[in-house]
Amino acid sequence: MRGDPWPIFTTLTLAPDAPTGTLDLNGQKLELTDVIWSGERLTANAKGSRGPIPIEAMRTDDRLIGTLRGQTERPFELRAFVLPKAAANRLEAWRQDVDALATRFAAADRSFSPDARVRFQEALRSLRREIPRLNDNQIIARMAAAIALADNAHTRLYLLRNRTALRRLPIRLWWFGDDLRIVRAPRDQAGFLGCRVTAIGGVDAATAKRRVAPLFAGNASWQTYKSSYSLSSPDALQGVGVITDADRVKLTLADCPAAGQVTMATPALVPSDKAVEAWWDLSPLKAATGDWVQALDDKRASLPLHLRQPDHNYWYEALSGTNALYVNYSRSQEDATETTAAFADRVLAEVARTKPSALILDLRFNTGGNLELGRDMMQRLEQATRGIPRYIITGRATFSAGITHLASWREAGNVTIVGEPAGDRLDMWAEGGNIRLPNSGLDAHFANAAHSYSPTPCPPDVACLDMASPDIAPDIPLTERWADYRAGRDVALEAIMADLARRGS
Structure with a gap:
């Protein structure tokens, strides 16, 4: 259309x-x-x-x-296409799904390079032959890995973030540097909170992270973000060979009262077509389904600024003790309580009224959405804040439209990027749509529009959003450690305050 x-x-x-x-x-x-x-x-x-x-x-x-x-x-x-006849058995059903990737999905996607497209089709042919000896989770993992050969993070099999199609353990995980920690758990397993996961099924956490990486394309930051999902999914872990039994998973825990080896039973799948963000589990104010506890429950009244409003897509606050304005834009999507346009007018009025001495734009959790919603706001805010120090906080979850806004500020100039590297490159393929596989019902997302945010020209003969942004690597690179998080610190905001003090702002 x-x-x-x-x-x-x-x-x-x-x-x-x-x-x-x-x-x-x-x-x-x-x-x-x-x-x-x-x-x-x-x-x-x-x-x-x-x-x-x-x-x-x-x-x-x-x-x-x-x-x-x-x-x-x-x-x-x-x-027009005609859905295949009902599969006679499991093997035929999976082959029909693989064939849908090889034909309908391949025809719609633009993100594969010619060499990657050849490897994609070879991977599918190999999978088709080997289906009789593979279990369902292995087949799904092989399909996901084949799609990831596009080397484009938007081109993916929806399994654990945009959809919940695989089972997950009753814990939620986050990487703090090289430490994988449990940040949320059911109340009856509260002793697991804060535990460092050192091994899964006898495989050390760093190796397990490398093994799940081929399920999804993306840079190192995005791989870290996505692994928070995959490492808590027994189905994904079995699919890539980290564990053999997807119904019971052995974890090795350290640095907590529950330290040692524990075995967790895998709950039944509750499928969902609603997106779930791993960063939500960092805030105790984000409600969980069921009776869960969170690692910062004891600090609800003194949370760092960026974790205080996880249910809102955008908000701002004047920082006490300074004349700096903090703007949080965590989702490029209309908020339930205020339109993006109304919020933009409110922010710009605040800038005009208070004349802030610095602007801090927090995009660390902005995984995207509709980039058009925020473009006018970003342009107006950039124009209104010229001449003052401007900072953008980025992280592993800065992705898609979040990258668009980051690149537009970098292109405009006079901005300092603080935090972890963003979750994608400057040049990517996005938009597109989903091909639903006929038997598993899994959605394979293809990309068909180019985003060329680096000085490299757009590809020919394709819809493309073009910019010429310099590199978006952080000027002040930071990694949040577990001790910082537990203490309720925001190391990115602290680094910005220190830089402003150094400047005398």
């Missing part, structure tokens, strides 16, 4: 002998009603949140060409 500036991937699913179907659009699955074929002409209505969305189209050979008449009229051209 034609979008601005990106093409919008759309799936229209029609029942062969019934006036029903579904429309997958921008991550939403809308039910179709009043589906009528009159010769080669199709009319239908999609059930939108603001009323029916009329669809009109004509079938031409293997294409369906028409218009979606919602708030904005959007022309579309869809290519």
